[in-house]
Amino acid sequence: MNGELSERRRLILKLVIQEYIDGSVPISSELLVRKYGLAVSSATIRNELAALEELGYLTHLHTSAGRVPTDAGYRFFVENLMDRTALTLTEQRMIRHQFHQVRTELDQWIQLAGAVLARTAQNASVVTAPRAYQARFKHLELISIHETTVLLVLVLFDGTIRQQTIACDGVRPQDELSRLAARLNDRWADTTVERIRDSVQEREGSDAFEAHVADVVIRSMEWFEDQLNGGIHSDGLMEVLSQPEFAKVARIRQIVEILQRGRGIGPLIPRALASDGVQVVIGGEHGHDDMREYSVVLTRYGIDGEVAGIVGVIGPTRMAYPRAISAVRYIANVMSDLLGVFYNGESTRY
Amino acid sequence: MNGELSERRRLILKLVIQEYIDGSVPISSELLVRKYGLAVSSATIRNELAALEELGYLTHLHTSAGRVPTDAGYRFFVENLMDRTALTLTEQRMIRHQFHQVRTELDQWIQLAGAVLARTAQNASVVTAPRAYQARFKHLELISIHETTVLLVLVLFDGTIRQQTIACDGVRPQDELSRLAARLNDRWADTTVERIRDSVQEREGSDAFEAHVADVVIRSMEWFEDQLNGGIHSDGLMEVLSQPEFAKVARIRQIVEILQRGRGIGPLIPRALASDGVQVVIGGEHGHDDMREYSVVLTRYGIDGEVAGIVGVIGPTRMAYPRAISAVRYIANVMSDLLGVFYNGESTRY
DNA sequence: GGTTGGCACTCACAGGGCGTGAGTGCCAGG
């Protein structure tokens, strides 16, 4: 599939795709000759284009419109033809700078990653929060809100926090709550849901309120594990709408719907989490029909064996793949390093 | 401004506006006569329409197109003409049911409120988290993440939680951190930022790490007070796009931009927080130009003197005001009651 | 055999002209 194409055809295909990506206008034989000073005539190029079309890399809306890449064309481009350029150093520095500005909150990192990615790739972005592969208990706190109302704050190993109000039977003063919290923290430190579930069953006859708290904690943690690929944040609607494919309202509604529910990207997450490199899924390569005109570039970030999330870009198949891929890769690295600091106190290395 | 209109004119204006709201098509004199079996001829209606136009309540795109309400027309309608119907009992029950399903998390309430509001009013919705008028310290927790990294979890009186990592000079074992946290909790229970700031200045020579923690807490709380009207969540883009005004791409981009930044609604928040009823701002009544074709219906929710947030609806000036207003009012009540339970342990009454 | 100029052919797109119909404005008469 690589040697099949002569050097000239590869060049022509590459030029067509590059031109189309940044102009969004079907590419004619003449334009290629003129713009790139090719040593042959437009008629020759036409023959080559026809051949590339025969091979399935290009199409034609109708006779007498320029050539347009097919999904297979983009695929070939991504795999064999494109220039693998990284972001410029200036861009890298600016991005790092922005992350350092908000070094505090995890939520803000996620939001920032989405915004930066969208702006850099001029498309919509998707980001999920970093999650532990398995929920591990870190800490809990019981805070008296009102006589019979208690706020339970649960901190998991991956830094996610859940808050929940609990109604209790009788009045619970704060110091009693603190003592209970301390006891539970001690007992459950760094354990998984299963272990907590076991430990609860062992001590059947304990305090009813304590049992209730345990129950809430277990349910929270279970809910968490189920939610692994919930919580897909997306951003950059405005950026993606600036792409010329969204000149008709129908397309806009389509992308809004795709982004809103995180559908269309959800199915790709397991694969992205499992693999190491940047994943690219082009148009019809998605299963469903509603994604046939969109491509997704995404990758995993995080710390091996501990926590992981995904970051990615979504846009029309006519996407600036080289740039999207570099941006996604870079942001993933930045996020991974930030998490390294967060979890392990490692210093930055990017 | 009320007695100025004859009963018949009031009726005609009301009918025109109602018809236009649900049809989005300019209203003709004939239609009114036919559809509502008025006892007069269309010519008479035409005269009345001309008079209403003269008064500034209606317009004309050009001769020979039906009448369309002006901003002043909508204003008069909202104030004097519209039927103040509440949501049906079935709708109320369904909404309440949904809130009970997710009775746990505040974040989810907000999200749900946005979704429900958007669906009910068929427009975009905006919701802010409930915030205390003044940040009051409730609780903090220090959790050892790594030898020299500490996770600070700060709980404020209004239930908002902030997490932040702190790097410390030396190794801090968990029990030392717990003791420090207990000490600070005791000292700062239920105080405002100012008091904390004062208390820090008093004990100049204390431990450097303790001072650092105090500093982070103070900055978090200050940031919070500044952010009072930050964090505007919006939802229902899909719903609002189903309105016929968004048949052209330019309009879509406009609303997307308005929603994205929470701009256009930001300026209205102070007023909504200060007043008790439902606020309606119609088209040109907004200051800026970009909101000239949009209306906002919003209100405060929360607990008097303690916490408050806002919920609202935003859409084209041709908005189903009665329904939007009922929906906003109802959701605000539900949210207020939920908060009542959360903060005061009050039982529901809606 | 690859390359080229030439030429016919195709098709999207923009602009102009026109008919149609909805709806008003006005007037004169009841």
Place this chain on the structure above:
DNA sequence: CCTGGCACTCACGCCCTGTGAGTGCCAACC
């Protein structure tokens, strides 16, 4: 004050046509 009648006005949709870009193919050339 109400009404029927009538002229007038536009937006809208339609068709039509000219235009230009671009291909496809062929015969000739190296």
